[in-house]
Amino acid sequence: MSQTASPPKWRTSASVILVTRDADKSEDYKLLMLKRSDNTAMMVNQTVFPGGLLDTAADESVAWLQYLEEFGVPQEALRRLVIIRDDRPVILAPQGTGCYDRFFKRSSIWSREITLRLTAVRECFEEVGLLLCRSRSQLDFGAVICVQDVPDLEAWQRRVHDKPSEFLNLCRELNVVPDLWALHEWSAWASPGFMRKGYETVFFMAFVDKQPKLLEEPSEVKETLWLTPKELLQLADLGEVWFLPPQVYELSRLMGIKEYQSLQDFAVQRSGLGTTMYLPVGYDCQGSMVFVLPGDDFYVPDSHLVNKIISFPGSEEEFRARSKHLHRYTYGPSIRNMELNIPPPNGHLKPLKFHQERQKL
Template sequence: MNIRMSASLIIGVVLMGRRSCNVSFAPNAYVFPGGKVELNDETLPMRLTNLPAGRAPVDFARRIAAVRELFEECGLLAVVNCHNQRCLLSATSDRIVREWHSAISEGHRSLFDMMSANSDNLLLDVRSLKPFSNWLTPFDYAKRFDTYFYVTYVDRCDEIRVFSKEFEEVKWVRPSEILIEAYNGNSILAPPQAYELTRIVHHGLDDLHRLHTDTKICPQLVDAGSEVIALLNGDYAYKYGKNSTNTPIRAISDTERNFREGDRIHRITFAKKPLWSNIKIYSLQ
């Protein structure tokens, strides 16, 4: 199976988008801005970014993809100016930036063209992106993504609107509020988003860089009747080995249903219909 590389960006308050009901992957779910790494992300000259001269970091293309997708989907462009000051330009409120966005979305220009030609000596701000976590879509999904989440901080919450057909809406949300909506069945959160937002609520926005983990998280799915259990790395029922990321969904066993005192619990549960509704995070050690 072809696993697609992708990258997402978690911004401050937090910025999230609700996906359209017409998309094939994660319809109606709230997700972070992001998408697939494209060939142009890999070939964009490093001089158009604020990274220091030298060898490009191994995650260079993922960083470019995260910034590019943020601009394409939400109209927000993360740059630094000639004074090395970070700016978040908004296509919603800035006519010039809106023209840039239109030219790119209509295929008339590329991000490379735009950054090469800008007269303000702006550079893409990829240096401020901090690696956060890495999620691999479970084996049974038709599309699998090896997604790297990054976080960055902004000084203000700019006005935003939808710039992508993939989203029904985009908005700044408080992590605790969107989680409560999801727990009560009023909103749908994709499992990685629900998990990472829970971590943010528990630890606060100021210490996100300390929450970075290099562990690739690949949930193993267990059919529990009306709901699905997504076992995470560290759960006592998680199956390790060379096929740990290629484990088909299985029927729940008595061992997985009736855990004992002292068993480590690290899992996500959610309803089958609508998919990912009534999502819950369990992490007991």
């Protein structure tokens, strides 16, 4: 195994798995996914959840905390977003030191639970013109509020896209705050260490009662899709969309919940249980590329140091035979043979077996 002297640098990002009711189908909900524009996609028809890179100047600006305080958001409401656990992944660990009570006495926000939610809400607006926010009268932090009627939407979307710090000015103009409390911590993924341009991403889940209107940002988004997990996996099977492993994994485990309200209840309850970073470690099994995830017998303790694919002296079948605890998938050019025979970490859903689901589609 080759390792780097220091961990590879991943670019930090956040995504939103946006769920809306769909009373016309038995699954009862649809998800929003975006086909990336040809200029930004890794592959033709690459399809992702809305989201993008953390902008430290915009998303970590202490001006947000000052604005939230002026708006009337209680500090306790911000503290409720913070999960204090020793096993937090680096991406969600505090980016500084000090007491959690010092929200308004720092030069930048150091709680990633806040900054990455700001990233996710901002990127959702940049990419599809959708603003998740609350007015002063909605500070009871109850149901999700989705504001669609942004005056001069196209102009504002362009302004925020070109300069992320304009997002704060947009909220000031509309007299709203980003609905950070509508985003429920769902999962976290990092690119394998051998990738030249790697990402680490926190996925949040948010719920809207009605399917909102969207405005696609043309330089980033080719098409928007509102479909069920089953329909999205079927499109991937037909070659009409292309997913990276995190999208396939998340869609596969959503196959296990059919109802909007059941998913919402689960997401709200589970979000307080923390998150394990899924950083795949690759093994070359005589030409078959097998990637293992946390809990697998072949997962390594310092996965963030692995910067090359590990060579295994045997076939994929022999690799499996030497393992009792499995959490893995085979990849190339799409994910297959997903296996998990241990309880998922953090009280999460188990993805349904990929080949079994393909046969049902």
